[in-house]
Amino acid sequence: MKGDTLRADFLVLGSGIAGLRAALGLARHGRVLVVTKDQPTESNTGYAQGGVAVALGPDDDAGLHLQDTLAAGAGLVSEAAARVLVEEGPERIRELASWGTRFDREEGRFHFTREGAHSRNRVLHALGDATGWEMVRSLLERARVTENVSVRSFACSSDLVLDAGRVVGCRFLEEDGSETTVLGRATLLATGGAGQVFAETTNPPVATGDGVAMALRAGAVLLDMEFVQFHPTALAVAGAPRFLVSEAVRGEGAHLRNGAGERFTEELAPRDQVARAIFRENGAGRGPVTLDLRHLDPERVRSRFPRIHATCLRYGVDVSRDPVPVTPAAHYVMGGVATDLHGRTTLPGLYAAGEAAGTGVHGANRLASNSLLEGLVFGARAAEAMVADGPEARVGPDVPPASGTPQAAAGRRQEIQRRAWDGLGLERDAGGLRGLIAFLEEVRRTAPSPPADREAAEERNLADVAWSMAVSALFREESRGGHFRGDFPRADDRFLGHTLLEGGRPRLGDVGAPVPERAPC
Ligand SMILES: Cc1cc2nc3c(=O)[nH]c(=O)nc-3n(C[C@H](O)[C@H](O)[C@H](O)COP(=O)(O)OP(=O)(O)OC[C@H]3O[C@@H](n4cnc5c(N)ncnc54)[C@H](O)[C@@H]3O)c2cc1C
Structure with a gap:
């Protein structure tokens, strides 16, 4: 309409x-x-x-x-x-x-x-x-x-x-x-942001990467889409949203413990390291990992983190008295x-x-x-x-409506999120990424376009953004920062540059001057 x-x-x-x-x-x-x-x-x-x-x-x-x-x-x-x-x-x-x-x-x-x-x-x-x-x-x-x-x-x-x-x-x-x-x-x-690309995320439902997807479809260059930060400590209670338990809690002295009650990582190391350490503890069956604040002054905990305290309490966890179950989540x-x-x-x-x-x-x-x-x-x-830049720019012409019959969402949001978590989550490899890209290309071909409503628009955007992340992640055959490849577990200085996704293809750009010249008007 x-x-x-x-x-x-x-x-x-x-x-x-x-x-x-x-x-x-x-x-x-x-x-x-x-x-x-x-x-x-x-x-x-x-x-x-x-x-x-x-x-x-x-x-x-x-x-x-x-x-x-x-x-x-x-x-x-x-x-x-x-x-x-x-x-x-x-x-x-x-x-x-x-x-x-x-x-x-x-x-x-x-x-x-x-x-x-x-x-x-x-x-x-x-x-x-x-x-x-x-x-x-x-x-x-x-x-x-x-x-x-x-x-x-x-x-x-x-x-x-x-x-x-x-x-x-x-x-x-x-x-x-x-x-x-x-x-x-x-x-x-x-x-x-675009945390909603993943099944586990701290981001609210609006974070579906719409701007990135619209820019991609319009032909803009994207940068470094493989780099996603996974927050180490989202509340892991069944049926509850992955509410963020802020890093400031560890900053105030909280400890991370595995299922055996042992500390297993330096709590204030960079996020990717802490997140992978937790992911591995859980994967090795030594989880569930908990965040322990019980040695801190409970009054101080409640006054310093009132929102965290109140929210966790809603899900049956008193952070000043109980170990808090946590999981990494896209952030x-x-x-x-x-x-x-x-x-x-x-x-x-x-x-x-x-x-x-x-x-x-x-x-x-x-x-x-x-x-x-x-x-x-x-x-x-x-x-x-x-x-x-504005003065000489024209205010645009009258434009026709989007062509085609508006289409409803195909109901694939959760499938995209689950598959992105599996193939594009904390640990990636070529096999998983290739499978994900093939799936996303099929979803993109049949995506609702033009979308009939917000749900349809978001579904199309999630597929576009996940695709840009997966293609960039496959291109970067090394591990660095938030991007970890199980098949290339070390940093490789041949990839010391930004990933530029241009015309659907990734290439390596300069570290110092990442952005290419503008397309001519
Ligand atoms: C739980 C959580 C805790 C965080 N804690 C911290 C912290 O302590 N410190 C810190 O520095 N960072 C933190 N971050 C990250 C930080 O909040 C974000 O990176 C930052 O706020 C992003 O700001 P923004 O304005 O770019 O986007 P946002 O704040 O996400 O705003 C995006 C806006 O765009 C709107 N929008 C999206 N799509 C469309 C569309 N298609 N059409 C119209 N509107 C649209 C959204 O509704 C929203 O209003 C946290 C993030 C989360 C999720």
Whole structure:
């Protein structure tokens, strides 16, 4: 069903930290429409607990934060992007505090905690363990009172609109299944992560990688899609969602124990190492692995982690008194739509920021709590580029509706998720990846297109994103960071570069300058 065509100067897809920060930056320069597919608060950002890494502590500086970011990224961090992150991060955080985000303080000063692979107490948090929720709350409140910004909820973007190679807007599906087209001079993908590709994930249902899938179908280059971070400790209670038990819990001294009650890994080692150690304990039948906080002061546990305490209690686990059963789960996608340092993708008119973007800032493995900061810093930068590139850009033409009869979902979501967990999870090999790619190619051939509703759009996107991950993972015949190949268990410096997926084919790009030139207009 064809609906309206709307016009805005700037179109922002997604209301997480990257989209909202960008929208606030754009508001002084034109009308901004933020389109989001659920309630505006529903996003990975809204679930972020531990905090945001920022070099603002008395014994810290941007150089130390940079060193830790480079070390976690296993040789693949784009240093220029990481410098931008750590150097601009403090200003973005002070700005957010001045806009009303209630970061936790002790004696009036910001309070910082430690997380894995950080050399300093650098992780700033809010309302104990509800940091992301508080950040979104304050950004949304500011957006509501900012002239020129409007937020349209429960509208799921389905495909980008192109005119002569330039992105001029986006189609989206309303809740009643009608299609609306929004045209604008610049479009930002801030659609977040893709944890829902996997059967086990900490991500909420909205995280289906829609922006990455739309960009892939439109011909944009993707970067490093094989690098997925599996969080070591999601709550493993049958029938319960894989609720994240933050790394900050281990930062406060919790221990990991196997079924025999033994500690078996260094709790604050990089996430991929801890996640695989747990996966192996479980696989070897020495599980189930538990997180043990019983030696910590129960009052402190309850006050420091109120949300974790309350949520686990709902599923029958009192974290201050019971060992907490945990499992690894897909958590964060390091790769995304390839962008330069200003959010520009390889398609004119199209920008990306936050988890949907691939700047190379995380390399092969993200340093804990660097992603909220990424959303703020690169959301602000993308907004600046959208304004700077804008004046000569045309607002798009009238466009016909998507061709073809809208199709319902084929009901393959769970099959995609299960097969991706098996073939593309913590340990991969060529046989499993080839089987998965063959399956996904068949799913993609018959995917609902154009999709009739959000469910159909997400099913198609999950297949596209899983395919891009599997093809990139098959290409990288080594193990590095979040990508572990059982058949190539060691790092191999012949692969010391970013994976660029271009025209459906992977190739190796430069570590330092990952993003290829834009396609000509
Ligand atoms: C449980 C959990 C805990 C975390 N803890 C931390 C932490 O402590 N520190 C840290 O730094 N990082 C943490 N992360 C990661 C971090 O939250 C995310 O990487 C970051 O918030 C991503 O922000 P974003 O703005 O890019 O995307 P998101 O916050 O995911 O926002 C994406 C937005 O796009 C919308 N959207 C998606 N598809 C469409 C579509 N087709 N049409 C319209 N709208 C769409 C979504 O509804 C959502 O509003 C955590 C993640 C999870 C899941």
